[in-house]
Amino acid sequence: MPYIGCHISISGGVDNAPERAAEIGCDAFQIFTANQMQWKASPISEESRKRYLLEIEKHHFQKVIAHDSYLINLSNPEPKKQAMSRKAFIEEIQRTTFLSIPYIVFHPGSHLGKGVDYALKTIAESLDYCIENVPDSPVTLLLENTAGQGTNVGYHFDHLDTIIRQSAHPDRLGVCFDTCHAFAAGYNLADESGYQDTFKQFDDIIGLQRLKVFHLNDSKKPLGSHIDRHHQLGEGLIGFEAFYRMINDERFSEMAMILETPGNVKHYAREIKLLKDNLNL
Numbered sequence: 001m002p003y004i005g006c007h008i009s010i011s012g013g014v015d016n017a018p019e020r021a022a023e024i025g026c027d028a029f030q031i032f033t034a035n036q037m038q039w040k041a042s043p044i045s046e047e048s049r050k051r052y053l054l055e056i057e058k059h060h061f062q063k064v065i066a067h068d069s070y071l072i073n074l075s076n077p078e079p080k081k082q083a084m085s086r087k088a089f090i091e092e093i094q095r096t097t098f099l100s101i102p103y104i105v106f107h108p109g110s111h112l113g114k115g116v117d118y119a120l121k122t123i124a125e126s127l128d129y130c131i132e133n134v135p136d137s138p139v140t141l142l143l144e145n146t147a148g149q150g151t152n153v154g155y156h157f158d159h160l161d162t163i164i165r166q167s168a169h170p171d172r173l174g175v176c177f178d179t180c181h182a183f184a185a186g187y188n189l190a191d192e193s194g195y196q197d198t199f200k201q202f203d204d205i206i207g208l209q210r211l212k213v214f215h216l217n218d219s220k221k222p223l224g225s226h227i228d229r230h231h232q233l234g235e236g237l238i239g240f241e242a243f244y245r246m247i248n249d250e251r252f253s254e255m256a257m258i259l260e261t262p263g264n265v266k267h268y269a270r271e272i273k274l275l276k277d278n279l280n281l
């Protein structure tokens, strides 16, 4: 059975997240480990860490995922901003390690006019730099596939594979598959054959063993639109059938499946229940 859950707010401190997640029926959840819209993050206190770990134990959570800040661009061509991104990403890895969270999901980066190849190479270099700065961390860094909006790279499975192959630390890298981003990028998850073909391509190009986490989001925008607009499950252009297929796919039965759909916690609670009610495994 997959571990179904959603993105959870850390307002008031990371140690508040497990209780919030448990209240709405999550078996897994995702958090930002700091304010995702600010460069400067205050470190997590030892007290907060202790309470967080106790809460995780109390609610029996086995799958927690961290997501990096939206400000970070590991392929920023401007040296000053590149350095800021690397520094912030190192701190992301440190906080994730401090909380004993096994995975951090990140958006690969944007080339800002320098082209896809430049970005893929620079992201691999940045990842190596950051990984080597936190050498003892067991955290696996998960590249998230993107919709390909603006100059974002990572919308084709080839992009993700190229980054992994160019890195000196491929053993520290994996992939988070976002359904809305894949659909907007042109992978037709909406019908059975498109669904099968998408994961065959994933396996042929990247290898399914690299896939660690799903983001379950329906899409407001059409197939191949390259526009990233999440929608509630079954309300968008992917449709509920794809999610039904995914949560009951034996290949994914051990994975965390995280909702990032629009709306409040009530919506999340409703969607988590909907998914759990549809589990056949």
Ligand SMILES: [Zn+2]
Pocket: 144, 178, 215, 260
């Ligand atoms: Zn996502």
Ligand SMILES: [Zn+2]
Pocket: 178, 180, 181, 228, 229, 230
């Ligand atoms: Zn998105």
